[in-house]
Amino acid sequence: MKKQTRFFFLFCGLLLAFFMTSCIKDEKANVECDIEDITVAQEDLITYIKIDRNRATVSMKRKSSNFEEEINPTYIVSEGATYTIENQTDQDAVHIEYVKVTSEDKQYSKTYTVIYTPTEIPEYFGFEYWSLDGKYEKSYEHGMTITNSDGTTEHYPEIDLYLWDSGNLGFSAVASGKGAKDYPTFSTDDAHSGSKAAKLVTRKTGTLGASLGKPIAAGNIFLGEFSGKGINLMSEPLKATRFGYPYDKIPTSFDVYFKYTPGTYAYTGETFTTREGTPDFCAIYAVFFDNVKAKAENPLNIPTLDGSNVFTSSSIIAIANLHTCDNAEYRQWEKGTDGEWKFVNIPFKSVDENVDYRTLIDPERLKKQEYSLTIVCCSSYYGDFFEGAIDSELTVDDITIHYEK
Amino acid sequence: MKKISIYRLIATAVAIAFTLPTFATNMARENQPEKPLVEKYNAYKASKVYEFSVKAGFNIGGTSPMGLPAEIRQINSFGPTLSLSIGGDVIRWFTPKWGVNLGLRFETKGMETDATVKNYTIKLLNDGSYIEGIYTGDVVTKVNNQYLSIPIQAAYKVNHRWNLKAGAYVSFLLRGNFDGEAKNGYMRTHPTEPKLETDAPYDFSADINRFDCGLDVGAEFVAYKHLSIYGDLTWGLTPIFPGDFTAVGFKMYNVYLNIGFAYVF
Structure with a gap:
């Protein structure tokens, strides 16, 4: 009797274990390709940063006299995503960067137009x-x-x-x-x-x-x-x-x-x-x-x-x-x-x-x-x-x- | 309406389960001369080709994908919910060892899960059409499906204590509920569209397959003369949503362990 009871519970336990085996798979590469944030060298020069679907405006208090030194932006992108600056233009007060962000899984990308200007x-x-x-x-x-x-x-x-x-x-x-x-x-x-x-x-x-x-x-x-x-x-x-x-x-x-x-x-x-x-x-x-x-x-x-x-x-x-x-x-x-x-x-x-x-x-x-x-x-x-x-x-x-x- | 007719069906099944042994006993009595009580009982036992039982138990398990998809990153909680089952079985023994088990079970298969997901496809129903999106955050899923199930199994008597059963079941959905909420995260309508930090409720109850079938493997331990403990693993082979249903990005199956007590007549 005792042995049989034990057998019963062993049987149930095995069944339970059988379908508890579903386990968490390795994480898939991320599909996101956003610019999450933009940081600049001199934060106090910025009045606001507005990031849209595929453009961003970084508004400055005044013209930047030295973009590399004063602004030198870093783009914080979606987890795993990478970015390249495809092009940039400089017209005195307005600096524009075209930033291509590619998702970790390489399936999605967006090119942001980022304007730095007063x-x-x-x-x-x-x-x-x-x-x-x-x-x-x-x-x-x-x-x-x-x-x-x-x-x-x-x-x-x-x-x-x-x-x-x-x-x-x-x-x-x-x-x-x-x-x-x-x-x-x-x-x-x-x-x-x-x-x-x-x-x-x-x-x-x-x-x-x-x-x-x-x-x-x-x-x-x-x-x-x-x-x-x-x-x-x-x-x-x-x-x-x-x-x-x-x-x-x-x-x-x-x-x-x-x-x-x-x-x-x-x-x-x-x-x-x-x-x-x-x-x-x-x-x-x-x-x-x-x-x-x-x-x-x-x-x-x-x-x-x-x-x-x-x-x-x-x-x-x-x-x-x-x-x-x-x-x-x-x-x-x-x-x-x-x-x-x-x-x-x-x-x-x-x-x-x-x-x-x-x-x-x-x-x-x-x-x-x-x-x-x-x-x-x-x-x-x-x-x-x-x-x-x-x-x-x-x-x-x-x-x-x-x-x- | 549907519910009432189901209860009537179950009542009929239970009534049959109760009355049939009486007939069997009467028939046995007619065919045999007078004998002492113990002998009479043993003879009856040996000649018993039909074995009836009524069962009450509960389902514990999940309506789950076979292998979690990669979009599910973590299961935060899992609750089996109160999923009861009642029903009856009849075993026709063809030899002292082998028989066929046919049953009728009114049961609930339910669960509640909370999972952390990443880029998980969700579809939200609005005015009859779907809005598709991907969600990163937590997804709470509540399943509560009532089925009328018919197991058909081969039964094998290991000894006077143990019966093993293996076969299949068919289930008919009486009332389905599959809903939940995506929360604590954000949704996008496409990977390149902006984030929307929002909760998103969903309800796919109306889409659940009316029919489910799968494997049913179980064991029964006769603890006392009339009382046994049983366990049946029911493994769904038909996905709970139809093939053309794409709002959940993977196929889900009912995998439940039905455990309970049986009263054997």
Whole structure:
């Protein structure tokens, strides 16, 4: 009996051991071919580094007088990947490197265009230039002007600067078989001037988006970067929008031409059920803030605001918001413009009404690019909270920033 | 609806399993003259060509690829979940040593795993079509499939304590659940597209094969006159997803050990 019992357990043990033999195989060579980060010799010369799908902008506080010494970049690439610099061009203030990154398994490669240059937010945006960035469109500025410390300017007509970004990358995770014009942000020929304008449409994100509590994706465009790095897009989607670039002038107001048609029905998630049935309205605003303070407040230590604090951060100096501007007629248009183009000029206002925001700005720090500016347009005002009416359409064109000269 | 009819089927099977031995006993009684009780019992035992049992046990194992694919870097946790089985067997002994075992088993095959993956292909269902991507991070998989299984095995009586069985089984899916979540990592729609640090839930329940078959090898130890302990290794040979299903980049099979007690009539 005892012997037989032992035999039984031995038998069972052998069976168990039999299918526990599945073991971990050797790791496959990595397929990734990204530039993860760029480090330079003199970090304090850099205002920001923006790394996109296949391009990067390394913005500098001033022209580099000796690239090899001051910049001498090192590219941190995906695990196992290698890179070669295929080509480089040098035009005084602008240094461009074409960096080919090849994955460890040699199956994938990308050539990044990395621009090292002082950048400026231009006075005017026409939304004339768009490129197909993977599956969706991105607006860029063709031609770049920089201002030297002595006040002289230099123009680089061939340089493309990608200053605008949108949430299209986030939408790509739920977009199956969607064309560029089915994304929330894309270009349109229906322009106020020139041949193109930015069109922002609130889209349904489908069963998957809805199951994740994100039933809509509002069309948006902003000065900054949309990044799915360093945060969990599901739990903190508001942090994916990194708002703002350094701005060394004091902004006073901005102009924009826009058309708005709110969607046919309101779609609200669980958080703001009170808005169900209320009409949608759009968001057009600009925020000027202290980027040193913003950096200190930012858990990722980057000098930008994001969707969670763009109206509430203590770093904010002034806000110009269509929704809260003094002109009642303008405020009406955020609910719809009856298919017409409307011009608005929205002045910046202090957060604290009793204080003139100009007095909060340190001219020395302004020169050192320690303040930043962002402009945000969105087809649903609460789109960042995934609230809005599907098919709300906002078209924006011809943005001009006014500043103290 | 489906569930109810299955329960009825099982009830019928159990009822048959209980009533048949009574018939057998009655028949044996008619054919034999009066004898002392012990002798009568021994004679009955020897003449017993049908052996019935009801079984209750549990499944422990995995719905797993045969050999882990290289994309799975580490198994962080594995939970067998509560996977019960009930059923009955009938053995027809053709010789004192050899017989055929036919059974009916209502069972759950389930597990829960958490694995660290690298560049693991995932497909997310949205509005009826798939979004394909590769994920690096953790993938939690939950499997809970209910089957009605029919094992057919050759039975060999080693001695009065031990029976060995070997054969095959066929299973019909009653209710399938295969879902999970990719988390703590990032997804890309293609190796050259940007990273998206995100969680991604998936649910392939609707795609599970309605039918499963494989090998069934087991042993039964008769501990007491009516009570035995058994173990059956069921090794699936048909992948749990159809051939044209590509959302999981490798074929997965049901490999489970069914352990439990049997009441032998």
